[in-house]
Structure formats: structure tokens, C-alpha cells
Amino acid sequence: MRHLILFLYFLMAALAIPGQANAEDGYDLWLRYRPIEPARHIVYDGFTALLVVEGRSPTLDAAARELQMGIGGMLGHRMPLVPGVVADGAIVIGTPASSPIIAGLNLPLGSLGSEGFVIRSVRIGGKDATVIAANSDIGVLYGVFRFLREIQLAERIDKLDIADAPKLQRRVLNHWDNLDRHVERGYSGLSLWDWQTLPTFRDPRYTDYARANASIGINGVVLNNVNANATILTAPWLVKVKALADIFRPYGIRVYLTARFSAPIEIGGLKSADPLDPAVAAWWKAKIDEIYAVIPDFGGFLIKANSEGQPGPQDYKRNHADGANMLADSLKPHGGIVMWRAFVYSAENADDRAKQAYSEFQPLDGQFRDNVMVQVKNGAIDFQPREPFHPLFGAMPRTPLMMEFQITKEYLGFNTHLVYLGPMWKEALHADTFRPTKGNSVASILEKPVDPGAVTGMAGVANIGNDRNWSGSQFAQSNWYAFGRFAWNPEDSADTIARDWAAMTWSDDPAVVDAIATMMMGSREAVVDYMTPLGLAHLMATGHHYGPAPWVSDLARPEWNPAYYHKADANGIGFDRTKSGSNAVAQYAAPLAEQFGSVKKTPEEFLLWFHHLPWDYRLRSGQTLWDGLITHYDKGVDYVRGMIATWDSLKGKIDDQRWEETHMFLEIQLQEAQWWRDASIAYFQSISKRPLPEGHAPPPHDLDWYKAIQNPYAPGRS
Structure with missing residues (x-):
């Protein structure tokens, strides 16, 4: 390769925009492809950006278009397509089957599967070139997006030697979208x-959506809500689904549907949906055959059954495996899968809600077909700001388990x-399950197929809507991006992902990237502090989950009441999940059960999740529990103030439109963090009867004032 030089000064001078960048609205996400500053980016001087593509397909065409768009936008090259002629600086893309040039290079593709890729700087016929090659x-296409990322991140591209492949097979977005276009728990239009x-x-936005997903390796989309409407399985709607499948296909994305378990009754005219009824199984087989006749690469079904009023096999005294396997058997010949959600709890079950999914599913280990994935939330309750990892991970070694994260922030302040x-997410993925021994993280369990034919995967509840910026706010885009990166590689670094996203989304100025990434990395801990410190959970107002309401205790179902989760009384606060309480600790491996069962050994971030403790219990800091709670509440609010100060320092370094929008949202966050802090302290102080520690201001209103706040029209309701 030739020596590195600063390149294209004359072109960049022509393209450079004096002063501030052009206004942006966030539509381009992390695929902005803006002209780059030559002082920060270097390539080898032979870079001509001729594009060599041998073979044609919709996916290769998409890859070529993306390279032309990206290189054209960042470097100003027109990037012409040339057939099989390699000049210095050319980019050659394809597979050994489509490209004789690539076939002759003997690249190490054998272990990379159908989705991996190699990006390598090579000599071809005495010419320096870059090859992006794969088995498919x-x-x-994935390699092209990775190559463009390298340029966006100012990485050297003269000595590339990258080989990468996803660690999980199915990387799926779950859209909780209804047929009337209302999005349950959606905050983005x-x-x-x-x-x-x-x-x-x-x-055309459907194609841009597919591009964004492919750029981070997402390869599946569930189009409709887990609280399903059977209508989507009817012939007129399948034609609509097919249109989306056709658009997504070149980008490697399969469509999935949430199937309502009672569909044989509702649209099939049967009197039963019993999974062991041959007529029901026959109806589903015919329906599945019909779907595949319309959409040959249909991915399969997502099922929410016997949860929150949804129909399921238990209506017929069958178990979850009976229901899942009946569908899996008909999907198997087509290559389809069933993603069966383990999010179950019942008002009739008096046991700790945190235990119910484990109690129902763990005894079924080994009874599910290998094309069934039990989709398990990261924690045992419901996407809380902090939960210990779900005890099912590691406890079902003969069953494919699929992580379910929530990208949309239902319990973390919406958009x-x-x-x-x-x-x-990294906290959950890194957690050691101690099953069967120490050193088996949640991530390693997700990555390893339970047998050679079993599937692996990760699902994320999407935060995407028709807002111009896709996610309702600029920074909410980072969670869509991070989900894709973690689904591709659960071992990835949260900090690296944040920095990459910041550089591609906001600015390539290292100082700006560092400031933004630092804000991001502490932001989750801040929301834990001002909402649910020290292991508290589910204190949000009921129904819409907007704002604090720890005082609610009069709803019909016990587990819908925030008071159920904190159990504060004159003596103390917290949910006793030790042997003296619900004994939820017993659902973890013995070393963890022993750790979580001991108040001295439990990490303080989970303290009140597992223990009911006196208000004057001494924390490791030496503070009483009561004083520690107040300290955490104020720490969370102060972090938001710090984010505002950091953001103020970036004014003029990023575009005005997105800076102003984010600034206003940070002001909302500060107001609501303060609301959370004040309302929570007012309530818990009414129970504890303790004074605030010195230096901490009392809430400006009495408890009744906070209780009177109502938000009946908060967005995203179920």
C-alpha cells in the first residue's frame, strides 16, 4: 500500500461549509454520509473509488448503491461502476460464486457462514485494491456498511484486514404496531x-428503514403488536405484508407476524383453538402454507399467550410447549420459527410476580421443538430501569432462549x-449465571445453540414511528443502533457503541464525541437514581407508566399496584425475596441464591429488590438507607443538570436544529426528574417519618399535590 497522505484537500475545500453545518432533522440517522474534514481523515493516495461488481442481484445492487452514496457523500467521488477491471484504489465487492476476481483470492470465508464478510486490502494484478467479500x-452488503463505518470513524483504510460474522442468527425488531397505526408503548408518532x-x-421510507436495519445487522421484523389482531393473517392483509417483505428482502430482512392464538376461532370458523385438536393443527398448517405461498421467506410467528388476557394453550389445559410445538411443526418444513414469549403472570397466582415465568417455563425445558425460541425479557418483571437478569437464563439448557430487550423506553422517560x-443491556448480557458453573454469562448462553439444529437470537421492542427523526428524539436513535450492534455481537462494548454512534450521528470532532459519549454512558444510572434507586422497581403511574405514583395500592390486580413492589411501611422498605419472603432467590444458581439471599453480599444496586430493610439500615457508605435514598434521588437530578451544561457547551459545534431540539428535551427531562425526586420523597417521607439529611431540599409541595397530578392522555398507552 502507498504511504498515507491527507487527501482531497481541493475537493474538501470546495465542499466545506463555512461555520456551522447545514440544518439537519435526524432523518439520516447514523448514515449521514456528510463531507468529511480532511484534517481528521486520511486514506492512501491511490484511492480512486472505482467500484467493481461482478454479478447482479437486488442485494448486490443495494450494496453498490450504498457505496456510491456513502463514498460520494463523504469523499465527493462519483464512484463509477466498472466491469471486472481493477485499477489502483478500486473497491471490489461480491462472492466467490459471483466474482472470478474474488474467487481467485482464496479469502478466509469458510468459517464466516452466510452473513459474515471479509474486508481486505489486497494487490490484484499489481494494483492496490480493497475487497469486500462474503459467502452470500x-x-x-453487511461488509459494505462496515467499510463505510470505518471511513465515518476515521479509521485507516489502506491496510484493512477485517473478518466478522454475527454471533446470533435471528436479530429481530418487534414492532408493537396495531392495524390502525397506533403503536403500543410507542412515542415516535x-x-x-x-x-x-x-x-x-x-x-420510499420503507427502503430507508431497511437500509438502517441492514447497516447494524438486523435481519428480521415482526410487523404487528404482541397483543395481536387475527385479521393480519387473512388473505387481503397478507398481500400488504408481502409488499413490505419484497422491499425488505434485498436488505436481508425477513418479515414475521404476531399470531393470535385464537385465530382458528376468530377467522377460521372453528369452535376451538386447542393445540392438540387435529382440526386446529390442520387449520394452522393450511394457514402457514398459505402464508409461504405469498411470502416464500416468511420468518415465522411471535406469540404472546396466556399473558395479560391474551388467549393461549392454557385455556384448554395445555402447556406452553403444546401450543408452541403445534405451530413449529407446520413452520419447520418452510424454515420458519416460533418465538414464544415467556412474559406471563396471572392475577389468580398469589406468588411473587418475579417468579411466575420461571415457574411456568423451567419445568418445560427440553419439551420445545428446536425451531421454537422462548423469548425471555432481560429481567423477571418488566423492562424496569434496573432488574437482575432473568433467572430463566441458564436454567433451560435444552431450550433455545432468545433475549428480549425493550428499545422503546416505556419505563425510562419515553422519548x-x-x-x-x-x-x-451490557449489565444483563455480562451477568454470570453460574449455570452450570461460574463463567457462563447470559451472552454466552444466547450465543451457543442448544443443539446443532437449534436457532439463536435476540429481539428488541422497537422505538420507531413515522416521526421525521424515526425515534421521537435524536438520542433515542442510539438505542435502535445499540440494539443492532449487541444483537450482532453480545460481547460488544457499550462505550464503543456509544462513541461510534456519536461520531456518525453528531460530529467527527473527537472532543464532541467524547462529551456526548460521556453523557450517554452515565444517563441510564441517572434515571435509576431519580426513579428507582437501590433496587426499587415499578413505581411508575399505572396504565401509561408516565411519572411517579408509588402510592397507588387500590387496583384490582395486586401486581398492577406500585405499592406491591416497594412494600414500604413504618419499619422499612423493599421486597423480601429471600427464604423468609417469596424465595425468588432460589430460582438462581446456588452461588447467586446465596449472594442475593444475604443482605451483606447483595450488590447495593439490587438491595431493595431482594430485601425488605429498616429505614436506618446502614449502607456501605455509612449512610442510613433513608439518607442513601435521598442522596440517590438528588444525584440523578444533578446528573441531568450536568448533561444540560455539557450540551450547552456544544452549541455551535453541531447543527442548530438538532441542538435546539435536544436542549428542549433535556429541559423536559430535568423537570420530570425533579418531579420524580420530589414526589417520591414526599411519599416515602410520609411513611418513614424521617427528616431529610442536611443539605437536601424538601419537596416544594405536599404529598396531596403530587397525588393530584393526572395524565390520562399520556402517549403510548396499551
């Missing part, structure tokens, strides 16, 4: 899917709070 066209105009009108979820 979709692998090539209406559903992207305009069912009224499909299949005829194919919004307006700047909360980067990377550290939260």
Missing part, C-alpha cells in the same frame, strides 16, 4: 406501516429523556 450477497395505502403505495440503554 447479504454478507457483502404513528406506525411506519400505512396499511391503508399498502400494497399499492410503497413509501424525551436522554437515556442510553447500552450499559443496561
Whole structure:
């Protein structure tokens, strides 16, 4: 390779925009492809950006277009396509099957599967070139996005030697979108899917959505809500689904549907949905065959059954495996899978809600078909700001388990709070299950197939809507991006992901990237502090989950009441999940059960999750529990103030439009963090009867004032 030089000064001078960058609205996400500053980016001087593509397919065409768009936007090259002629600086893309040039290079593709890729700087016929190669066209596309990321991040591209492949097979977004375009727990406008105009009108935005997903390796999309409507399985709607599948296919994305378990009754005219009834099984087989006749690469079904009022096999005294296997048997010949959610709890079950999923599913280990994935939330309750990892991970060694994260921040301030979820997800993925021995993390369990034919995967509840910026706010985009990166590689670094996203989304100025990434990395801990410190959980107002309401205790179902989760009384606070309480600790491996069962050994971030403790219990800091709670509340609010100060320092270094929007949202976050702090302290002080520690201001209003706040029209309701 030739020596590195600063390149394209004359071109960049022509393209450079004096002063501030052009206004942006966030539509381009992390694929902005803006002109780069030559002082920060270098390539080898032979870079001509001729694009050599041998073979044609919709996916290779998409890869070529992306390279032309990216190189053209960042470097100003027109990047012409040339057939099989390699000049100095050319980029050659393809597979050994499509490209004789690549076939002759004997690249190490054998272990990279159907989605991995190699990016390598090579000599071809005496010419310096860059090769992006894979075993399949979709692998090539993934490699193209990775190559463009290297340029966006100012990495050297003259001595590339990258080989990468996903560690999980199914990397899926779950859209909780209803057929009327309302999005349950959505804070970003209406559903992207305009069912009224499909299949005829194919919004160009659908392609941009597919591009964004492919750029981070997401390869599946569940189009409809887990609280399903059987109508989507009817012939007129399958034609609409097909239109989306056709758009997504070149980008390696399969479509999935949430199937309502009672569909044989509701749209099939049967009198039963009993999974062991041959007529029911026959109806589902016919329906699945019909779907595959319309969409040959259909991914399969997501099922929410016997949870929160949804129908399921237990309605017929069958178990979850009976229901899942009946569907899996008909999907298997087509290559489809069933993603069966383990999110179950019942008002009729008096046991600790945190225990119920384990109690129902763990005894079924080994009874599910290998194309069934039991989809398990990261924690045992419900996407809380902090939960210990779900005890099912590691406890079902003969069953494929699929992580379910929530990208949309139902319990973390909706779209307006700047909360980067990377550290939260990394905390769950890194957790040691001690099953069967120490050193078996949740991530390693997800990555290892339970047998050679079993599937692996990760799902994320999408935060995407038809807002211009996709996610309702600029920083909410980071969680969509981070999910894709973790689904590709659960061992990835939350900090690295944050820095990459910041550089591609906001600025390539290292000082700006450092400031933004630092804000992001502490933001999740801040929301824990001002909402649910020291292991508290589910203190949000009921129904919409907007704002604090730890005082609610009069709802019909016990587990819908925030008071159920904190159990504060005159003596103390916290949920006793030790042997003296619900004994939820017993659902973990013995070393963890012993740790969580001991108040002295339990990490303080989970203290009140596992223990009911006196208000004057001494924390490791020496503070009483009561004083420690107040300290955490104020620490969380102060962090938001610090984020505002950091953001103020960036004014003029990023575009005005996105800076101003984010600044206003941070002001909302500060107001609501203060509300959380004040309302929580007012309530818990009414129970503890303790004074605030010195230096901490009392809430400005009495408890009744906070209780009177109502938000009946908060967004995202179920």
C-alpha cells in the first residue's frame, strides 16, 4: 500500500461549509454520509473509488448503491461502476460464486457462514485494491456498511484486514404496531406501516428503514403488536405484508407476524383453538402454507399467550410447549420459527410476580421443538430501569432462549429523556449465571445453540414511528443502533457503541464525541437514581407508566399496584425475596441464591429488590438507607443538570436544529426528574417519618399535590 497522505484537500475545500453545518432533522440517522474534514481523515493516495461488481442481484445492487452514496457523500467521488477491471484504489465487492476476481483470492470465508464478510486490502494484478467479500450477497452488503463505518470513524483504510460474522442468527425488531397505526408503548408518532395505502403505495421510507436495519445487522421484523389482531393473517392483509417483505428482502430482512392464538376461532370458523385438536393443527398448517405461498421467506410467528388476557394453550389445559410445538411443526418444513414469549403472570397466582415465568417455563425445558425460541425479557418483571437478569437464563439448557430487550423506553422517560440503554443491556448480557458453573454469562448462553439444529437470537421492542427523526428524539436513535450492534455481537462494548454512534450521528470532532459519549454512558444510572434507586422497581403511574405514583395500592390486580413492589411501611422498605419472603432467590444458581439471599453480599444496586430493610439500615457508605435514598434521588437530578451544561457547551459545534431540539428535551427531562425526586420523597417521607439529611431540599409541595397530578392522555398507552 502507498504511504498515507491527507487527501482531497481541493475537493474538501470546495465542499466545506463555512461555520456551522447545514440544518439537519435526524432523518439520516447514523448514515449521514456528510463531507468529511480532511484534517481528521486520511486514506492512501491511490484511492480512486472505482467500484467493481461482478454479478447482479437486488442485494448486490443495494450494496453498490450504498457505496456510491456513502463514498460520494463523504469523499465527493462519483464512484463509477466498472466491469471486472481493477485499477489502483478500486473497491471490489461480491462472492466467490459471483466474482472470478474474488474467487481467485482464496479469502478466509469458510468459517464466516452466510452473513459474515471479509474486508481486505489486497494487490490484484499489481494494483492496490480493497475487497469486500462474503459467502452470500447479504454478507457483502453487511461488509459494505462496515467499510463505510470505518471511513465515518476515521479509521485507516489502506491496510484493512477485517473478518466478522454475527454471533446470533435471528436479530429481530418487534414492532408493537396495531392495524390502525397506533403503536403500543410507542412515542415516535404513528406506525411506519400505512396499511391503508399498502400494497399499492410503497413509501420510499420503507427502503430507508431497511437500509438502517441492514447497516447494524438486523435481519428480521415482526410487523404487528404482541397483543395481536387475527385479521393480519387473512388473505387481503397478507398481500400488504408481502409488499413490505419484497422491499425488505434485498436488505436481508425477513418479515414475521404476531399470531393470535385464537385465530382458528376468530377467522377460521372453528369452535376451538386447542393445540392438540387435529382440526386446529390442520387449520394452522393450511394457514402457514398459505402464508409461504405469498411470502416464500416468511420468518415465522411471535406469540404472546396466556399473558395479560391474551388467549393461549392454557385455556384448554395445555402447556406452553403444546401450543408452541403445534405451530413449529407446520413452520419447520418452510424454515420458519416460533418465538414464544415467556412474559406471563396471572392475577389468580398469589406468588411473587418475579417468579411466575420461571415457574411456568423451567419445568418445560427440553419439551420445545428446536425451531421454537422462548423469548425471555432481560429481567423477571418488566423492562424496569434496573432488574437482575432473568433467572430463566441458564436454567433451560435444552431450550433455545432468545433475549428480549425493550428499545422503546416505556419505563425510562419515553422519548424525551436522554437515556442510553447500552450499559443496561451490557449489565444483563455480562451477568454470570453460574449455570452450570461460574463463567457462563447470559451472552454466552444466547450465543451457543442448544443443539446443532437449534436457532439463536435476540429481539428488541422497537422505538420507531413515522416521526421525521424515526425515534421521537435524536438520542433515542442510539438505542435502535445499540440494539443492532449487541444483537450482532453480545460481547460488544457499550462505550464503543456509544462513541461510534456519536461520531456518525453528531460530529467527527473527537472532543464532541467524547462529551456526548460521556453523557450517554452515565444517563441510564441517572434515571435509576431519580426513579428507582437501590433496587426499587415499578413505581411508575399505572396504565401509561408516565411519572411517579408509588402510592397507588387500590387496583384490582395486586401486581398492577406500585405499592406491591416497594412494600414500604413504618419499619422499612423493599421486597423480601429471600427464604423468609417469596424465595425468588432460589430460582438462581446456588452461588447467586446465596449472594442475593444475604443482605451483606447483595450488590447495593439490587438491595431493595431482594430485601425488605429498616429505614436506618446502614449502607456501605455509612449512610442510613433513608439518607442513601435521598442522596440517590438528588444525584440523578444533578446528573441531568450536568448533561444540560455539557450540551450547552456544544452549541455551535453541531447543527442548530438538532441542538435546539435536544436542549428542549433535556429541559423536559430535568423537570420530570425533579418531579420524580420530589414526589417520591414526599411519599416515602410520609411513611418513614424521617427528616431529610442536611443539605437536601424538601419537596416544594405536599404529598396531596403530587397525588393530584393526572395524565390520562399520556402517549403510548396499551
